[in-house]
Amino acid sequence: MKKKYIIGIDGGSQSSKVIIFDLEGNIVCEGKQNLQPMSLPAPGIVEHPDDDLWDSIVVASKQAMSRFSGNKEDIIGIGLCTIRFCRVLLKEDGTLASPAMSWMDERVSRPYEHINPLVKYVTTTSGYITHRLTGEFHDTAGNYQGQWPIDTDTWQWSEDPEVIRKMNIPRGMLFQLKMPGTILGQMTEKAAQITGLPAGIPVVATANDKAVEALGAGSLAENTALISLGTYIASMVHGHENPKDTMHFWTNFASIPHRYLYESYGIRRGMWTVSWFKNLLGDDISIKAAALKITEEEYLNQEAQKIPAGSEGLMTVLDWLAPVHEPYKKGLMIGFDARHGGAHMYRSILEAIALTMKNRADAMCAELCIKLDHIIISGGGSNSSLFMQIFADVFGIPASRNIVNGSASLGSAICAAVAVGAYDQYQTATEKMVKIRDTFQPDKTNTDLYKRMNDEVYKHITAYTDEVLKKSYPIFR
Template sequence: MHRGEQLLAIDNGTQSLRALIFDLRGQLIAKVRVPFKPYESPEAGWAEQDVAVYWSALVTACQKLWREPGVRKDALAGVSVTTQRGTVVNLDAAGNPLRPAILWLDQRVTRGQPPIGGAWGWLFRLAGLRHTIAYLQANAESNWLIRHQPDVWRKTDKFVLLSGFLNYRLTGRHVDSIGSQVGYIPFDYKKLRWAGARDWKWQALGIAPEQLNELVTPGTVMGEITAAAAEETGIPAGLPVIAAAADKACEVLGAGSLTPEIGCLSYGTTATINTTNAAYVEPIPFIPPYPAGVPGCYSPEIQIFRGYWMVEWFKQEFGHKEMVEAGHMGIPPEQLLEALIKDIPAGSEGLMLQPYWTPGIKLPGPEAKGGVVGFTESHTRGHLYRAILEGLAYALREGKERVARRSRQPITAIRVSGGGSQSDTALQITADVFGLPTARPHTYETSGLGAAMIAAVGLGLHADFPTAVREMTHLGRVFEPVEADRQRYDALYREVYLKMYDRLRPLYKSLQRVMGR
C-alpha cells in the first residue's frame, strides 16, 4: 500500500461517531465506532449535548483506529468529516464552546417573534407564507438563544454547525463545506452561499454575518491537521482536510445516486428520500432542496421525521421479550422481530399506519399526528411492527412521486442506506411498495463512504464524481418486487394510504384544539 491510497472519514452521527478507513475501490479497511448517549433533555422536548462529547469520541475513535489491521498512517491521502445536520454550536472568540450543542432533534420553540417587515413581509403576506416564515422563526435556535440566553449570544463569536466545529478543531480555521449547510441559518439554498445582504433571513434569524464561518465547495482542501489536533488524535500533522458534506448528502453519494433517476432512501432516525440533481428543484413549494455532496448540485429531499426511530419506539413499548432474549443470545433484537413478522402477509391483514409521529411545516402540517386504522381481533403486535415498516415505505413512496413530479424526472431504481437497510424484510417491503428494484449498497457505512469519495475527487485520486461512483460504489443484494404483493400494496397505497391524511386532518386539528398540543 503506497501513500495516498487510504482515506480517513469521520462520521459523527446522533448516537455514535465512527472513524473509517476506505481504499480507492470503496472497500472498508477498518472501522472504529464510539457510541454515546444521543442527547440530554434539561427540559421536556429539549435535545442538547456537551460539545466535548463529540471531540472526545473523535479522539478515542482515531486512536483506536491506528491499532486496526491494514491501517497505515503513511498511506493516508486525506481526511474528511461528515456529521448530523442542523446541530449548532456557540463558540467564543477563543473557539471554545459557550454552552451545550442544540441538536436537530430539539423541539423548543420561541413564539411571538416580530413578523418580517418591509418588502419581504409584503411578499410573504401576498404569497400566503406568513405562517411558514413564523414557523421557521419559532424553531430557529438563534432566536431562542437571543431571547432566553442573551449573555451567551453576546459572547458568541461564531455560530456554527457541528461540522464547522469539528473542522475547526482539526484545522484551526473557521471553515466549513457548502454541502454541510442544513439548518436554521441564513443560507441561500439556490445560490449555495450565505444569503445576500438584503435577504430576509438575516432579519428572521438575528444572526450577524461575522458570526458565520467561511464556506467552500465540497472537495476543497480546507486546511491541514494542526500539530495540536495530531497530538490528540494521532492523525498525521499536515494531512489535508477536505470539505465533504452533511451525512444525508454523503449517504446519497455513497449509495451511488448521482443522477435524478436513482432515488436514495435513508432508513435512519429520520427516514428520507433524496436524489441528486443539477437543477434547483423544490420538492415542496418554498421548501428548498439541500446542497448535494457534488459541487453545484442539489439534493431534493422528503423527510419522515422520526422515521426509523419508530422501530426503536416499538422495541421499547412492545418488544421487551425480544430485547431480553436477544440480550441473552448476543444478537440484535431486530433479528427476532424479523421472525415475528415472517408469516404475516403483505398489507398486515388490513392494518394501516401513517407514520406522522411528529408534525411538520408543510407535509405533513403542524397539526399532524400518527394514525393506525384497521385493527381487528386477529391483529397482533407483529402486525403493528410490520405496519410500521409498510407505513414508512408508503410515506417514502409518496415522497418519491412528489420529487419525480416536481423535477420531471422519473425515479426508476431505489438504493437504501441507514440502519433499517440491514433488514431484508424492510427492503423487500420497499421493493414491493415502490414496485422497483431496491438495492442495498455494498457497505452499510454509506455516509462515511460518500465523504471518502468527495475527498478522493478533491485530491485528484479519482478524476471526477462519475469515476468515483463507478470505482467506489458497488451494489449488494438487489430485491425485486413480488408481483402479487406489489399489486396489493399499490391498491392499499392508492385507495387507503393517500386518503388517510386528508380524512384524519380535521380530527388532528380537533385533538390539537382540545388537548392544547
C-alpha cells in the same frame, strides 16, 4: 506501489463513526462512539451536552487508529461529515461559548440572537469540528441550510443587506466557505495527539449529512432515489438546477460542487418507531430470540416474513412526533381484528414506512417531472431482507442495498479521494468505491395489492382521523 487509505468521519445524530477505507471503498477498520442523551434544560432547548460532538470523534478516532495495521503515512486524506441544521456558538479562540444546539432545538429555526457577549463566531457542527482538527476558521458551503445568510445559487455568503439583516449574523461572525471536495486545512499536531489521527494530512470539505450519504450510496443518476433509513427518513435525488418555492420537496446542496440534492418530505422518528416497538415487546422477544441464537431484529423479521403483504388489513400511520404546525397529530394503528399479533404490528410499521415514502417520493418526482426506475436503501434497516422486499414491492421498481450501507462515511471518503487527486472526478470515485450488495425485484402480486391498498385507503386515513385527533388534543396534550 503502496496501498493508500482514506478516513471518512461521520458525526451523526446518535453516534460518531470514524472509518478507514482503501481506495476501492473497502472498510479496513473503524471506530464508533455513541453520543450522550440530549440535554433538555428548558422547553424547546435541545443541546449536545458538554463537548460531546468533539469528544465522541476523539474516542472513535482512537479506536479506528488502534485497529489500523497499515502505516500512518499511507493515509492520504480525511473527509469530514457532521449533522446538519445545528448551530454552534464559539468564542474568539474557537472554543464553545455554549453547548452545541441540536437540529431539534427551536432556536435553530429562528434567526440568530446575539445574547452572549462571549460569542465571536456562529457556525455549524462541521465548522466547529473543522476548527478542532485544523485550527482554521473554514467550513463547507454545503452544510448551510436554514437560518443562514447563504446564497444558494453562488454557494457563498449573501451580499444582500436585507438577507444579512434578517438572519442577524454579520459577515465577521461567519467562517470562510469552501466547496465540497476541497481542502479545509491540515490536521494540527495538537489534534493529532488528541485523536491519534496522522498530523499534517488534509481535512476535506463534504456537505450536509444527507447529501454525503447520497454520494456514498452512489445515487448520482437523476432517476435513482436514495431512501435514507434513520431517525429521520427521507428520499433524495440529485439534480443540476436550484428550484425555489417548491411544494413537495426541499432543495439542498449536494456533496458535489454546484449540484443539488432534492429531498422529499420525510418521516420524523422513522426508524425510532421500529426501535420503540421492539422495546415495547420487552423481555418476551429477547427470550425468544436468545433461544434461537439470533438477534431480536432477526427474530422480528422472521416472524413478520410469515405475514402476507398488507398485514391482513392492519395499517400504521407514522405520526409518533407531530410537526410543529400540526401538534394534534398522533401515531395510529388501525384495522385490528383477532388475527393480528405482534408480527402483524411489526410488518405494518415497515409497510407504513415504505408506503409513506412512496407517496412523498412520488409527489417530489411529479413536481420535478421525473420517473424513478431504481431506489437505493441505506441505513441499518436495509439489513432486513424483508424490509428491502417491501420497498421493492411498494415502489414497484428494483431496490438495492450496498455493501457499505451507512454511506455517510463512504461519501466523506469519496470527497477526500477526489480532493487529494486519487480520482479525477466524483463519477469515477463512486464507480470504484461504491459496491452494490444485492438487488430486490418487485413481486407483481404484492405491488398490485399495495397500490390498491394505498390508492383506495392508506392515502386517505388521516383525512378522517385528524378530525378526531384535533378534538382529543386539548384534552391530552
